[in-house]
Amino acid sequence: MAVMQREYGRRTLLRQIRHAGRIPRIELSDLTGISRATVTTITAELLSHGLIEEVQRDEAGPDSRRGRPRVDLKIRGAAHLVAGVKVSHHKLSLVLLDFEGEQLAAEECDLPAPVNAPEVLAEAIRDAVSHLATVAGRRAGEVSGVGIGIAGIVEATDGFVHWSPSLSTRNVDFGALLTRTLGTPCFIDNDANLVAVAEQTFGLGREHKDFLVVTIESGVGLGMVIGGALYRGTRGCGAEFGHTKVQLNGALCRCGQRGCLEAYVADYALLREATLVSGLSAEGDAATRVETLLNAARTGDATARSILDRAGQIFAMGLANLVNIFDPELIILAGEQMQLDHLYADAVIDAMRKSIVQVDKAPPEVVVHKWGDLMWARGAAAYALDQVSELALDRLDKDAA
Numbered sequence: 001m002a003v004m005q006r007e008y009g010r011r012t013l014l015r016q017i018r019h020a021g022r023i024p025r026i027e028l029s030d031l032t033g034i035s036r037a038t039v040t041t042i043t044a045e046l047l048s049h050g051l052i053e054e055v056q057r058d059e060a061g062p063d064s065r066r067g068r069p070r071v072d073l074k075i076r077g078a079a080h081l082v083a084g085v086k087v088s089h090h091k092l093s094l095v096l097l098d099f100e101g102e103q104l105a106a107e108e109c110d111l112p113a114p115v116n117a118p119e120v121l122a123e124a125i126r127d128a129v130s131h132l133a134t135v136a137g138r139r140a141g142e143v144s145g146v147g148i149g150i151a152g153i154v155e156a157t158d159g160f161v162h163w164s165p166s167l168s169t170r171n172v173d174f175g176a177l178l179t180r181t182l183g184t185p186c187f188i189d190n191d192a193n194l195v196a197v198a199e200q201t202f203g204l205g206r207e208h209k210d211f212l213v214v215t216i217e218s219g220v221g222l223g224m225v226i227g228g229a230l231y232r233g234t235r236g237c238g239a240e241f242g243h244t245k246v247q248l249n250g251a252l253c254r255c256g257q258r259g260c261l262e263a264y265v266a267d268y269a270l271l272r273e274a275t276l277v278s279g280l281s282a283e284g285d286a287a288t289r290v291e292t293l294l295n296a297a298r299t300g301d302a303t304a305r306s307i308l309d310r311a312g313q314i315f316a317m318g319l320a321n322l323v324n325i326f327d328p329e330l331i332i333l334a335g336e337q338m339q340l341d342h343l344y345a346d347a348v349i350d351a352m353r354k355s356i357v358q359v360d361k362a363p364p365e366v367v368v369h370k371w372g373d374l375m376w377a378r379g380a381a382a383y384a385l386d387q388v389s390e391l392a393l394d395r396l397d398k399d400a401a
């Protein structure tokens with residue numbers, strides 16, 4: 001039992017130090033309820049394994065006159081290097097962080113094709129991580145772990161990808177393939193989950209225990225943080241907000257079913273509707289055609305406007321369903337595409353508020369967080385930090401046993 005308590009204590013204290021940035025031992029004890037003696041013992045272990053370090057407190061407070069300088073603990077940045085990778089349609093976005101979470105390098109590189117064989121994608125990720133390390137003046141061999149965010153149905157616990165729009169085959173043991181190909185532990189998860197991790201680690205979710213992140217890219221994703229922890233479901237099939245049903249016998253979705261939210265709000269759904277009702281040309285690439293549609297709406301084209309309004313109203317209905325199920329403190333609408341403003345519009349949020357259960361308390365806060373692919377990659381890197389910490393603590397547990 002004492003061993004388990006010690007293992008739990010190590011994890012709790014390391015997490016608390018990471019969350020605080022810099023913190024004295026006595027405050028660690030106050031915040032975690034772990035006794036001062038145990039805090040002293042455990043932090044000595046973490047120090048001797050190089051995971052944390054002591055720093056003198058700069059400020060000249062009243063304590064500094066007592067002869068004993070105040071000492072804070074912080075994560076030791078040099079302890080590990082981790083990389084985060086976001087797989088998008090045509091490119092990889094990468095960041096390299098030290099163990100403290102300080103960004104050392106960021107890169108983007110093109111993929112050979114939007115859909116790749118697992119081996120081809122794994123090799124592209126290996127080469128990109130290697131290049132990223134070089135940019136920071138480091139070697140790929142120094143990277144202790146790589147987090148990878150990919151769209152699709154992913155079982156994060158064992159790195160299994162049931163399906164991904166970026167892979168040419170289903171049921172891929174992709175985490176294991178990546179670990180073999182890169183020669184360092186790789187951790188894979190659904191990209192929307194990793195955006196939730198990024199919000200929890202670096203962003204708007206830092207101070208919240210219950211929040212939802214709705215990601216809007218070419219599809220609609222969801223990350224759920226409940227009671228301070230990411231909720232992943234049993235088979236990695238949870239949080240498929242885009243495939244919740246909003247219409248009986250409705251429009252055909254990319255997943256093969258009918259009436260999914262995505263079949264009304266995703267790019268391809270807007271284009272399908274526009275081609276049908278306004279005769280928008282079916283020629284040309286999707287991005288250009290979406291731009292044409294959005295421009296038409298902006299310049300007052302009534303048909304284009306009504307297509308976007310309908311997408312917004314259906315999106316609002318989906319959001320209201322989420323609030324009615326989860327009752328979160330906060331909903332973060334995260335996306336990088338400024339052009340999808342019609343989904344972030346005040347009218348959409350108002351429509352959502354009208355469809356939720358009404359009580360005499362303020363509805364959940366809804367905030368829009370527009371960020372680029374690098375922030376998705378930072379989420380993947382935050383996941384790697386968490387997993388690399390866990391591996392380091394496992395080693396410490398063994399050494400101490």
Ligand SMILES: [Zn+2]
Nearest residue numbers: 243253255260
């Ligand atoms: Zn669907």
